Amino acid sequence: MDRPDRSAFALFRPADTRWMDNDAYGHLNNVVYYGLFDTSVNAHLIEAGVLDQMGSEVFGVVAETGCRYFGSVGFPDRLEVGLAVERLGRSSATYRLGVFRQGDDLVAAAGRFVHVYVDRQTRRPAEVPAAVRALLEPLVRA
Known part of the structure; x- marks a missing residue:
């Protein structure tokens, strides 16, 4: 995998590091990256009004995650999370x-x-809701 640049992403969300995010080696602990991913995706959905975490009849559950590290960041860095x-x-x-x-x-x-x-009730796979699809389609990048 090549190291992506900003052109690989459709939008960017600000993210601040916290004192407790650093590990014993002085950089962000690897689990923090997954929190940044989860927060960025779900905040985008919530702010757009297509996800109500307590009331949506259909919602996304995480089935897979992965991360590849290219450089080090840590507190007090100011970050941006790119989404596509x-x-x-x-x-x-x-x-x-x-x-x-x-x-x-x-x-x-x-x-x-x-x-x-x-589906919230059955926990069985369901179609991506139309409002979610409409929000995500402009973010599609090959």
């Missing part, structure tokens, strides 16, 4: 995510995050 959609299927969305130090052109970490949409 690699694939928008019938019942799933695969996100491409990138953690950038604010102003950098190349990612410090590149991630993959798959939401499988399920």
Whole structure:
């Protein structure tokens, strides 16, 4: 995998590091990146009004995540998380995510995050809701 730059992403969300995010080696602990991915995707959905975490009849559950590290970041860095959609299927969305130090052109970490949409009651796969699909389609990048 090549190191992605900003052109691989459709939008960017600010993210601040916290004192407790650093590990004993002085950089962001690897689990923090997954929190940044989860928060960025779901905040985008919530702010757009297509996800009500307590009331949506259909919502995405994480089926797969992954991350590749290219550089180090840590507190007190200001970050930006790039989002794009690699694939928008019938019942799933695969996100491409990138953690950038604010102003950098190349990612410090590149991630993959798959939401499988399920019915709240049955927990069985369901179609991506039309409003979610409409929000995500402009983010699709090959």
